[in-house]
Amino acid sequence: MLEVENITAFYGAAQALFGVSLSVAPGQMLALLGRNGMGKSTTVRAICRLTPPAGGTVRLAGRDLAGLPPHRIARLGVGLVPEGRRLFPGLTVAETLLATARPGPWTPARVNVLFPRLAERAAQPARTLSGGEQQMLAIGRALTTNPRLLILDEATEGLAPVIRSEIWAAIDGLRAEGMALLVIDKTLSELLPRADACVVLERGRDVWTGPPAALTGALRQRYLGV
Numbered sequence: 001m002l003e004v005e006n007i008t009a010f011y012g013a014a015q016a017l018f019g020v021s022l023s024v025a026p027g028q029m030l031a032l033l034g035r036n037g038m039g040k041s042t043t044v045r046a047i048c049r050l051t052p053p054a055g056g057t058v059r060l061a062g063r064d065l066a067g068l069p070p071h072r073i074a075r076l077g078v079g080l081v082p083e084g085r086r087l088f089p090g091l092t093v094a095e096t097l098l099a100t101a102r103p104g105p106w107t108p109a110r111v112n113v114l115f116p117r118l119a120e121r122a123a124q125p126a127r128t129l130s131g132g133e134q135q136m137l138a139i140g141r142a143l144t145t146n147p148r149l150l151i152l153d154e155a156t157e158g159l160a161p162v163i164r165s166e167i168w169a170a171i172d173g174l175r176a177e178g179m180a181l182l183v184i185d186k187t188l189s190e191l192l193p194r195a196d197a198c199v200v201l202e203r204g205r206d207v208w209t210g211p212p213a214a215l216t217g218a219l220r221q222r223y224l225g226v
């Protein structure tokens with residue numbers, strides 16, 4: 001589904017990625033791991049070409065994404081739930097879900113079934129929602145684009161346990177339907193049991209790739225500090 005080969009990326013003159021490779025198969029959940037500042041969000045931004053890679057290749061279902069603007073990548077089937085949600089504060093829940101909607105199984109009505117809290121707040125501006133509800137809206141907005149690959153960057157950060165479990169349950173449902181997922185999440189105890197594979201980043205490089213069960217003991221301490 002997604003194949004990233006040896007990408008590099010810069011912020012101005014500062015290099016943030018020095019060669020990152022990863023792949024996500026259809027129906028697979030890949031956990032992208034690493035301590036703070038190691039390049040996880042930049043990798044996601046490079047895949048979506050919000051921070052276009054300076055080198056390397058990104059392919060979606062075999063198609064090279066080089067040169068495409070971010071909105072074209074979204075239309076090709078990459079749904080992004082960005083760190084910090086990035087909602088339009090003045091748009092209502094209903095308007096947000098319609099703004100990016102494209103034909104497919106994920107209609108705004110289906111998002112409202114997935115997250116009933118959103119249905120109850122359809123007419124409320126996004127800025128009046130709780131943090132958890134805003135996160136559900138960010139996921140819903142990505143789903144109404146009907147992606148083939150959904151990328152979640154810290155989708156449960158700072159949320160209460162009951163809301164986190166609602167969000168994980170929704171992610172589990174997507175996974176069960178065969179959606180490809182690339183997930184960044186600091187709560188490893190919730191992420192790792194769900195992941196099919198892990199890629200660990202260290203200072204802008206992928207330094208370890210393997211199944212979550214193999215990421216134990218000294219490896220875990222070394223790369224993740226836990």
Ligand SMILES: Nc1ncnc2c1ncn2[C@@H]1O[C@H](COP(=O)(O)OP(=O)(O)OP(=O)(O)O)[C@@H](O)[C@H]1O
Nearest residue numbers: 011014015016034035036037038039040041042043
């Ligand atoms: N907008 C930016 N301008 C300049 N440098 C940036 C910018 N965003 C990130 N960086 C730098 O790029 C590197 C990778 O950051 P990135 O946000 O990708 O890491 P991360 O692994 O997602 O970290 P975190 O878990 O803290 O979100 C860091 O050195 C960071 O300081």
